[in-house]
Amino acid sequence: xxxxxxxxxxxxxxxxxxxxxxxxxxxxxxxxxxxxxxxxxxxxxxxxxxxxxxxxxxxxxxxxxxxxxxxxxxxxxxxxxxxxxxxxxxxxxxxxxxxxxxxxxxxxxxxxxxxxxxxxxxxxxxxxxxxxxxxxxxxxxxxxxxxxxxxxxxxxxxxxxxxxxxxxxxxxxxxxxxxxxxxxxxxxxxxxxxxxxxxxxxxxxxxxxxxxxxxxxxxxxxxxxxxxxxxxxxxxxxxxxxxxxxxxxxxxxxxxxxxxxxxxxxxxxxxxxxxxxxxxxxxxxxxxxxxxxxxxxxxxxxxxxxxxxxxxxxxxxxxxxxxxxxxxxxxxxxxxxxxxxxxxxxxxxxxxxxxxxxxxxxxxxxxxxxxxxxxxxxxxxxxxxxxxxxxxxxxxxxxxxxxxxxxxxxxxxxxxxxxxxxxxxxxxxxxxxxxxxxxxxxxxxxxxxxxxxxxxxxxxxxxxxxxxxxxxxxxxxxxxxxxxxxxxxxxxxxxxxxxxxxxxxxxxxxxxxxxx
Amino acid sequence: xxxxxxxxxxxxxxxxxxxxxxxxxxxxxxxxxxxxxxxxxxxxxxxxxxxxxxxxxxxxxxxxxxxxxxxxxxxxxxxxxxxxxxxxxxxxxxxxxxxxxxxxxxxxxxxxxxxxxxxxxxxxxxxxxxx
Numbered sequence: 001x002x003x004x005x006x007x008x009x010x011x012x013x014x015x016x017x018x019x020x021x022x023x024x025x026x027x028x029x030x031x032x033x034x035x036x037x038x039x040x041x042x043x044x045x046x047x048x049x050x051x052x053x054x055x056x057x058x059x060x061x062x063x064x065x066x067x068x069x070x071x072x073x074x075x076x077x078x079x080x081x082x083x084x085x086x087x088x089x090x091x092x093x094x095x096x097x098x099x100x101x102x103x104x105x106x107x108x109x110x111x112x113x114x115x116x117x118x119x120x121x122x123x124x125x126x127x128x129x130x131x132x133x134x135x136x137x138x139x140x141x142x143x144x145x146x147x148x149x150x151x152x153x154x155x156x157x158x159x160x161x162x163x164x165x166x167x168x169x170x171x172x173x174x175x176x177x178x179x180x181x182x183x184x185x186x187x188x189x190x191x192x193x194x195x196x197x198x199x200x201x202x203x204x205x206x207x208x209x210x211x212x213x214x215x216x217x218x219x220x221x222x223x224x225x226x227x228x229x230x231x232x233x234x235x236x237x238x239x240x241x242x243x244x245x246x247x248x249x250x251x252x253x254x255x256x257x258x259x260x261x262x263x264x265x266x267x268x269x270x271x272x273x274x275x276x277x278x279x280x281x282x283x284x285x286x287x288x289x290x291x292x293x294x295x296x297x298x299x300x301x302x303x304x305x306x307x308x309x310x311x312x313x314x315x316x317x318x319x320x321x322x323x324x325x326x327x328x329x330x331x332x333x334x335x336x337x338x339x340x341x342x343x344x345x346x347x348x349x350x351x352x353x354x355x356x357x358x359x360x361x362x363x364x365x366x367x368x369x370x371x372x373x374x375x376x377x378x379x380x381x382x383x384x385x386x387x388x389x390x391x392x393x394x395x396x397x398x399x400x401x402x403x404x405x406x407x408x409x410x411x412x413x414x415x416x417x418x419x420x421x422x423x424x425x426x427x428x429x430x431x432x433x434x435x436x437x438x439x440x441x442x443x444x445x446x447x448x449x450x451x452x453x454x455x456x457x458x459x460x461x462x463x464x465x466x467x468x469x470x471x472x473x474x475x476x477x478x479x480x481x482x483x484x485x486x487x488x489x490x491x492x493x494x495x496x497x498x499x500x501x502x503x504x505x506x507x508x509x510x511x512x513x514x515x516x
Numbered sequence: 517x518x519x520x521x522x523x524x525x526x527x528x529x530x531x532x533x534x535x536x537x538x539x540x541x542x543x544x545x546x547x548x549x550x551x552x553x554x555x556x557x558x559x560x561x562x563x564x565x566x567x568x569x570x571x572x573x574x575x576x577x578x579x580x581x582x583x584x585x586x587x588x589x590x591x592x593x594x595x596x597x598x599x600x601x602x603x604x605x606x607x608x609x610x611x612x613x614x615x616x617x618x619x620x621x622x623x624x625x626x627x628x629x630x631x632x633x634x635x636x637x638x639x640x641x642x643x644x645x646x647x
Contacts, residue, residue, distance in 0.1 A: 230563050232561050384559035386557060388556055
């Protein structure tokens, strides 16, 4: 129960007028960013990072947290009214939500999304408050080899689960590790990977990399695909929620919370998988499954609750272990780091008031979002009428401004351009960005853990696996690598005769063999 | 020598289309209905969707006119498209719908209609929606 007591204390700290203003600013910006397709919370936080360095750490973090939750709300508005997901976690919402809006039940779809997000966000944030201190108690006992194992687990999980291709995932991770290790070797003091460039000897500022990847890369990518046939915003019609809607919604809300929270907490990459699972679950459990595909309210309620719960869930490993499970969480770690705060088990000890104020303001922000989104969805949809050239020109300008402001060094602008180009190329060739940012953040820390563990064991490799916990984690990593391989082989063998008959899957066959 | 009409799914666009049908019939001319968007924003409620396009075609089929619908995303803005198309086809008339707007509203928002009125070589018929 110490968690809840600390939460109440955090609540009183969060309720100061200035903190409330920043929470409000965060949710306001977050909703706007969620509404606009192509801009996600990760990009927004990356853009704001350099500009908020003048703020006290508490207020900056509160604002970022509001932005994170707000992004999840805003995405549903776009999904429902435009049939274009505002951000990736709202893909499933678009399927049923847009059909509902077309059938004149847009108001009901928007309200089940908003209320479901609120319910899920609140429950999940309370779960976070209850769970985090327990995880910390456990994490504090972990040693260097254990941490190294957990980080390697994060690497493997992020690269194998995310995206279609493991090779692309590992390539992206490798790029991240490489960029993360540029600079001075912390143990020996020697320069490495600097190519004799003086400015690189301090390492590359991760803030600059985040801004470049998430803001420059994305903006360039969208600019390259600027002209598309626009869709029409469906006007909001119908009553908010009828009794029947409510009775059909509350179970999906709770189920969505139950699916989303644990998925957010494991490093398996974002809200896409759990929202998909929630959608499939609701379709299976629905009393009228024939309504799915034609605007079933369960298909909006479940995924929307799921994506908010997973956002809260991703804060568990973020705050307790310093392990990011989503792009947004990764950028949040950068935010902490830019204030010189190390995220990890000691965070609760050293920055207790900060963490609890953050969690409390998440609850407050969640309530603000409900008030902001329920009556004002139509107004938010108007943001979609902003011509994209203005939007992305603005983003590029802010990115350059921020990249320069971080250190005031013109060299960073070159870095911004190069890494931004890299981000564009990665999008072009289908490389996921999350492994890169996770590798970038965790690699330097993983290296320190590894070398400390090796120093203790006098360079003996067994020092990396001499604890029970690390053994368990390595076993999990092996499972994570082997199971999909075996699975695809077994399935490939079973499919071969059928494929030859149908002929339609022939194209997939070589790809399958390559993977195995 | 066709009659060209700029169509948007609003009551102004409706009025323009009705007037254009009358004009095309009385002149015994081909009717070109233009609905375009720059595609710069994610959403554009003036760009007709598939359902609206089907309804539009059905209506024009029923009118018995020789017609053509131009429905596409262009880099040019809609006013330029109308004017250029009129020049290419040597059109005898452009029909546009205009909104009732205050001078301040016009100052803030600019005007596609104004561009057509000023730039077109051929006569322009500006139609207002019934109040």
